[in-house]
Structures are given as C-alpha cells and as structure tokens.
Amino acid sequence: MDIPFLLRLDPKRAAEEISAGLRAAVEGLGRRGGVLGLSGGIDSAVVAALCGRGLGGARVLALLMPEEDSEPESLELGRAAAEACGIEWLVEDIAPILRAAGCYERRDRAIRGVVPEYGPGWRAKIVLPPLLGSDRLRLWELVVQPPGGEPERVRLKAASYLEIVAATNLKQRTRKLLEYTHADRLGYAVIGTPNRLEYDQGFFVKGGDGAADVKPIAHLYKSQVYQLAEELGVPEAIRTRPPTTDTYSLPQGQDEFYFSVGYETLDLCLYARDHGLPAGDVASPAGLSVEDVERVFRDIDRKRVATAYLHAPPVLLDSTGSASSA
C-alpha cells in the first residue's frame, strides 16, 4: 500500500472543486462574502487563496490579529498571503483586548504558581514529552526561560496547566469574536481554516478557532494543504515555514505541544487509521518501527475520545428533561 501516493492530490482540480464548493456554501448560508483570520501559516494562507478564487477578492476580508506573543514575521507573512491572492485585509491588534480581559495576567499568575520567580522578560511555553520510543505516560511540562538564561522544564500540576491553557485560549476566542464582528458588519460568513489533522484530533479551541460557518479544508491532510498551496501561489516563505502555534512567548512547534509527531508522519498514520490499514503498512514510509506506529495509532484514538466534547453540538433538553443534540 503506497500511502504517500494515495495522499497525492490533483491540486488544480482540488483547487477548482473546493473554491466552487466554498462559493456554493457561502451562498447557501445567504451570506455575500467571507471573513477569515490570517495567521501567517500555511492553512489560513491556502484558505485565503481559495476564498479569493471562489468568492472574488473584493468579497473576502482577511483579518491579521497579532498580540504580544506573536512572532513579528507572522504579520508580514499574513499580509504577503493576502496580497498574493488579491483579497482585502486589515490589521486588528488584539493585545489591548487581551490585556483588558486579563489574558496575560491570568497566564502569568498561573505560571508563577509553578515557577515563583517568573516575571517580566521571562518567556514560556507548554510542551509534551516525546511519544516515540517509549510507552511512558506523557505529562504536560512548562518550559520557562529567564532573560539571558537557559530554558528550564518543570512538570505541571493539572490546575496550573488548565489555568494557563484557559488564559491562552482567550487569544483564539478574541480572534473569533472579531471575525464575527466583521462578518456581521459585512453580511459575510466566517470561514474556518482547520486542516484534517487539527479537526480530527481536536487541535482547536471550542468557541475560538473551532467556530466557523464553513471549513473548506477540514478534509485535507496537511501534506495535501501544502500541495494545494503551491498550486494557489501561496508565497514560498509561508510554504517553507515550520508549523508553529504562535501562541506562547517561546517558539512552540505544533508537534511538541499537541501532535505527537511531525505532520508528514501523522498524515500517514491518520490515513492508515482511517482506512483500517495495519501499522506495518505505515512503518516503512514513515521511517518508524511498527511499535512506534502503534503508539501513534493509540495517541490518535485517545485524542479522538478526549476531544469529542469539542465537536459536540449543544445538548438541548425537552420538557421531560431528555437530552437531544441541536
């Protein structure tokens, strides 16, 4: 089974089909255009280009929404992505909203609960230990770096971890709030940017980047998003940038915070899991042992169970108190 071959797209055809489907979906919702957040990463750049093709550049608004912990290059790359596909864009600096909501203060207070000396000039991120090569249970760790010092890792207590994540999730929720504000103003739909790995594995914030009216690339594996990016003329600087969360003050790869392996490997494993293929079929193309592929399979299954709540629609109760989903 040649899984890398099976993950190959006909990018020209896919771009045409998705942009046409996007136009039909937006029209079906009775909206006249689309709003999206543009992060400077590959997924939102591809969705921006698909929106430009499907809806027309004048009917698409991209929001660039930096905050205190954003890499400066993210803003430049977001602008480059918007200009490459000829869509409207504007900058909404969300740092003042986040300060007013206590995002940074709540996060820093939670970090000081673990590292009391943490203060101005320090940087931090949350990481998971590696998955491959060991069956060790993986506990969230905080990495802190004092000004001019070396990074230190500290195991987190559950309450501190949840406080930090809850505070940080204000970033994704604030961005979505602004996307819907502009969507209301313009009569547009909000276009989401998750790829298949993020959507399937629950790598999104409920009511934040998980909220959207249309999610046009949620069926695409990450390597397919890259194939589409080339076809759509996404700037090379975005296509060659390693995936990052751009959420914490220390640089944080998606594969150290949430995914257990790099996207190329996870694409192969997720494809195999989705199609009932044995670990042995993936081991060679992924360059992993069969045992490690089985570890990734288990991690995929556990994340699906753990994040089912994020996908769940609201539960409605009838007059007898019985539950039914919206």
Next chain:
Amino acid sequence: MRDRIDLERDVRRFLADNFPLGKDATALSGTDSLLEAGVIDSTGVLELVGFLEDHYSISISDEELLPENLDSVDTIVQFLQRKL
C-alpha cells in the same frame, strides 16, 4: 505496607469523584486500562499523578510514569504498595 483494600478504595473514590466514567466503580475492573477505557485523558493523568503525590506524600519520577504503574486500578495499587 498499606492495606490493599484501603488503597483501592481511595483510588476508586478519586476516580469516581473526578471523572464521569469513573463513577460506576463496579463497571471498572481492576485490570481495565484507564486510558483505553476513556476514564481519564492526558489531563486526567496529570490529575491522577498530582493526587497520588499529594495524598500519599510521595514523588513520582519520570521513569515511574509507565502504564505498568499507573494505567489501571490494580497497577496503581501495586505501585503504591511498593512506594509506601
């Protein structure tokens, strides 16, 4: 060494108090994998380790964070018996 029955009661009570799928203690056999059964997730493991460290005043090293020590009621109890 602590009494096995007391330890199992404490662990099951912790699971019942903190995780919806841990409430039905009779449905959870001593050998069921807590992760595979969906009783706890990665945050739940963090909570479990925190509970064991705080409640029994022990320190659990990275090397001890293994399924054979912490992934079922029975293994947790046996692990505690060795530690205490």
